[in-house]
């Protein structure tokens with residue numbers, strides 16, 4: 001059946017007000033869509049022009065209210081194939097205009113119905129440019145979004161009472177409760193243990209596509225258990241929260257690092273590796289979220305346009321001499337990649353799996369494969 005368009009039941013005449021109040025007292029008024037309700041979270045923005053469904057379902061957004069800078073959201077609807085996990089994880093969603101029409105042959109549902117189904121409150125007709133400029137000046141901060149309480153002062157109080165992102169542990173909210181297997185696509189060449197701190201499906205797909213059988217394990221799996229599985233490599237996933245809150249996990253990663261197993265970290269995984277190396281992580285003023293961040297490879301001088309979603313970063317100065325910074329962000333100079341000089345360990349702060357975003361950085365998965373190939377050849 002070809003459906004030209006799913007027309008949402010949102011009617012302009014029935015619009016209800018909604019309010020977004022930031023913890024510094026700045027107020028944004030708009031209209032409610034998605035689920036009716038009230039949420040608090042860290043207010044952040046994403047500059048991707050498309051891929052709202054991948055953004056909503058990226059577990060790294062747990063605990064955050066996301067504003068899309070692209071002014072029209074929802075116009076191609078949602079479908080099951082584009083989910084990066086089994087459900088949306090954002091606390092709330094802020095847009096300039098929510099499209100009334102979802103026109104795409106892949107659309108299965110309107111975004112409004114989807115957000116309602118998952119209980120995610122959203123607000124539209126917000127001056128998103130003003131909101132983003134405010135966050136860029138003042139930094140990411142807590143906010144309260146509501147369509148049930150429209151009292152500014154009460155929402156301000158709720159925002160200020162909500163937990164700050166610093167030191168917030170959210171991996172336990174999103175990690176798999178039990179280990180599971182993902183088969184390799186085609187011939188199985190490697191067995192990789194994937195730590196799930198909130199893993200995106202596309203990372204798993206990329207690894208499976210390159211011949212890796214995956215055992216995806218909960219965030220708190222001890223190193224000894226991983227080693228018992230005798231993997232060819234370890235993958236440390238992306239995930240929400242502050243890497244500084246993960247001391248026990250960092251301890252386990254440190255043990256794994258010492259064994260010299262090929263290891264690849266993405267985003268949160270990269271930050272945890274940085275800490276396992278003895279480095280420091282810190283909070284960026286407003287973070288990088290979007291599909292248009294220039295990253296320079298310091299070895300080749302090449303620049304990749306890449307997909308990002310991070311509010312924390314590894315402090316280059318804090319890294320020991322055996323760890324080399326391999327990639328930097330050209331906008332603000334922060335660390336975007338590192339490698340161990342003697343051990344087969346690499347990591348990137350950004351998202352080679354993209355989804356959404358450009359595919360310039362896909363080759364990092366192959367770098368990991370090469371590390372495992374070399375380790376296998378050396379063991380022979």
Ligand SMILES: NC(=O)CC[C@H](N)C(=O)O
Nearest residue numbers: 060238239267268311312
């Ligand atoms: N995408 C991620 O893995 C995010 C990592 C971490 N929660 C941050 O905000 O920096």
